[in-house]
Structure formats: C-alpha cells, structure tokens
Amino acid sequence: MQFYEYKGYTIYPAPHLVTGSQCWVIELMIKNKNAIKKYDNGDFFTTKGEAVFHSIMYGMKLIDDGIALLNQA
16 A cells, blocks of 8 residues: 655555546545544546545645644544
C-alpha cells in the first residue's frame, strides 16, 4: 500500500473504481499516532493515478484545516 508522510500524519490513498463506470473516486485513510480514520469525497477522476494524487492532496488539506478527530487522538 502506498502512503505519504505529512506533518506527523500518514496518508494512505485508496481510491476505488466506481462500479459500472470508468471513474475513480477519492478515498483515503489518515493515521496519527494510534488513531486512523477513513475519508472520501465526491470527486471523480478518469485514471487511478489522478485519483491517488488527489487523494493525497485532499488528505493534506484535511490536515492543514485541522481535522478535529485526529487532533484529539
């Protein structure tokens, strides 16, 4: 599994192909110490590579915005 370290967090991009389509959707997990949480959004991409890149970027934005759940861990 790919991962990306960012500001003390680990981002695990895990986009998936939407059933019956050619579109990939953002899905990721973010880990901080012993806490881990899954995130997704409604953005679609035509390739898995694009979805992985944007999953990481979305994870970085969540961290920069101060995701509350992981900050409490």
